[in-house]
Amino acid sequence: MARRLNPFRTEVELIDAASDGRAVARHQDWVVFVEHGVPGDVAEVYVYRKQKKNLVARIDRIVTPSPDRAEPRCAHFGSCGGCKWQNMTYDAQLRFKQKQVVNILTRIGKVELGEIEPILGTESAYGYRNKLEFSFSNKAWRTREQMRHDQEVDEQRVLGFYAPGFYDKVLDIDACHLMDPVVNDIRNAVRAFARAEDWTFYDNRAHTGFLRNLVFRSSAATGELMLMLIVGEDDPEKVEQLFAHLEARFPAITSYLWIHNEKLNSTYTDLPVRTWKGTPYYTEQLGDFRYRVRPVSFFQTNPRQAARLYGVVKDYLQAVLPEGKSRHGLVYDLYAGTGSIGIFVSDLVERIIGIEYVAAAVEDAWENVRLNELDENRFRFLAGDLKDLLSEELAQTEGYPDVVITDPPRQGMDAKVVDRLLALKPAHIIYVSCKPATQARDLDLLSSWYEVVRIRPVDMFPHTAHVENVALLRRRAQQRIKPGSQSGEAINPDSSHDAAQASLG
Ligand SMILES: C[S@@+](CC[C@H](N)C(=O)[O-])C[C@H]1O[C@@H](n2cnc3c(N)ncnc32)[C@H](O)[C@@H]1O
Structure with missing residues (x-):
């Protein structure tokens, strides 16, 4: 062709x-x-x-x-970039996710898997998220229906999700079924108020406009709902005007926060957060534990499934307890976020060292240890890049880990971090991944010293193709030299061609 x-x-x-x-x-x-x-x-x-x-x-x-x-529930299906599998039954979604994990690990990563456990699905495939982030824009994305009928959009000032593949056009969202329905009412009220007041919606090309983003974080378990507004101009009076309008109508909102972001990019985690009313954090509950989460910290967005995911980590930790012991001595919790995994599994561990990049998340982690009335002497949290902090010196000062739990972002572990793990050689590694392709790459890199004894996929994001996977790794008795392997033979985790070929078999 x-x-x-x-x-x-x-x-x-x-x-x-x-x-x-x-x-x-x-x-x-x-x-x-x-x-x-x-x-x-x-x-x-x-x-x-x-x-x-x-x-x-x-x-x-x-x-x-x-x-x-299946019939998609959402009116925005097809135009919105999220929830692409809403037209598939939930059983089929789970089947394909399980297959995706096994295919990617075995055919692309060439990882030999031990026991393959069935994916953990959810009973709540809607309303499962505790966080949604909407964007304001002065450029509306036309829906599929509007395109089909060659219709123009009457109102350009929109509040919703970025159109797939665009950084300046936003699809106006009327109802999203992923969070508590009150979020739809609040978001629509914010948009109506801003239009009536003739406030400017952000222009992501010209970098002008007052309203940039609207973030919701909530917990069904604790009943808290945090609203955070990100604005391009430092105008506290206007922010107050909007918040007072919402306060009179939505008693469900428990904290009002805002950030002034005049940077060219929309990242706000490095900017000061101002509180109008309520607390500068919200509290989430997973299993028996409470977690205080500040607006800039990462926290699992499907709390019900997060508790099950952490439950798998705990099962794996339990399964590799040394004989006659009820606790592991020292566990490193890498990419620790707000300390959530370490705290969740803490009754199986004497001491935990959590390492996390975002300093505010580390402060939250300490707060969470206190909130759950755990002995602070059993924890240590370090803020910084794992590439620098995970080292021989750390092990010499703090002790060599018996088990390492690692939960990296989608890009997987940095090659340096993998090298450090190969040097530290804990008896077991529990690898929690939100992207099987990068996990496959890392497991391959670790395979000289580690075999995968168990895996369990977990569905954290129904109606999307995303899947989380937990792998339990055991140190080999001796180093394995891969037959015919050349050092540096790398897997490209982003090769959709390979993924398609592998999936076709
Ligand atoms: C997938 S989240 C996991 C967080 C936590 N384990 C949990 O379950 O909530 C990944 C975390 O790694 C942190 N992170 C990303 N790159 C990092 C790095 N190079 N060094 C240390 N932490 C990093 C992020 O800030 C984020 O909190």
């Missing part, structure tokens, strides 16, 4: 799901990614783009629907 594609129509059967949420089909020798398709569909598709070595298509007409098809 020529470098540029002449769009065409064809009928295909969708045979699998790719890790980015699209369905996968074959056309001649090509892998075709089909947007909003469900594996099992037979459909007429419009192939409109070449992407690396693959084709991209959208559905024109479903000839035979998949038995796994």
Whole structure:
């Protein structure tokens, strides 16, 4: 086929799901990614783009629907970039997530897996999030319906989610079913108030405008609801005007915070947070533990499933207790955030050392130890980059870890951190991952000294293709030299072509 594609129509059967949420089909020798398709569909598709070595298509007409098809609940489905699997039954979502984890680890990562436990799903596939972040924009994204009917958007001042692939256009959200429904009422009231007052909505190209972001964090368990407004101009009177308007209407809001961000980028975690009313944090509960979370700290966004995820970590920790012992001596909790995992498993450990980049999260971690009335002498939290802090010197001062728990962000562990783990050689590593492709890369790097004895995927994000995976690693009796391996033979975790080929088998 020529470098540029002449769009065409064809009928295909969708045979699998790719890790980015699209369905996968074959056309001649090509892998075709089909947007909003469900594996099992037979459909007429419009192939409109070449992407690396693959084709991209959208559905024109479903000839035979998949038995796994479901009616999406959300009116924004298809236009919004989130919840791409809402048109698939929840059982099928879980099946594909399990398959995705195993495929990526075994076929791309070439990791030998021991016991593969079934994915832990949820009973609450909607309203599960404790955090949502909306953006204001003066450029509205047209919905699929509006595009189909060639309609323009009447109102450009919108508040919602960035359109997929755009950094300046926002899809106006009327109802999102991922959080408590009161959040929809509050967000819509904020937008209506701002339009009536003729306040400016942010322009992400010109970098002008008053209103930038609106963040909600809440806990169903503690009943707290934090609202945080991010503004591009330092105008406390206007902020107060809006907050007073909301306070009179929404008693559910327990704290009002705001940040002035005049930077060109929208990252606000490095900026001072101002409190109008309430506390500068909210409290979340996972299992028996309470956690104080400040607005700039990372915290798991699906608390019900987070408790189950941490439960898996705890099971694995329990399973590798030295004989005759009820506690491990020393555990390192890497990428510790607000100390949540270490605290959750603390009754199985004598001492825990948590390491985390964000200083405010480390302060929260200390606060959480006190909040749960745990003995502070059993904990140590260090703020800084793991590349610098995880070292031989740390082990010599604090002790060598019996077990390391690691929970890195989506990009996985830095190669230096992996090297340090290989040097420290704890008896076991428990690796919690939110991106199986980077976990596969890291497990491969660790495989000279570690074998994977158990894995358990956990579904933290229903209706998306995202999946979390916990792996239990055991140190080998001696170093393994991989047959035929050349040092430096790296896996590219972002290769969607490889992912598609692997998923096709
Ligand atoms: C996926 S979160 C996990 C947090 C925590 N374990 C939990 O369950 O809530 C990853 C955390 O790693 C931190 N982080 C990212 N890069 C880091 C680095 N290079 N060194 C230390 N911490 C880092 C982030 O700030 C974030 O809190």
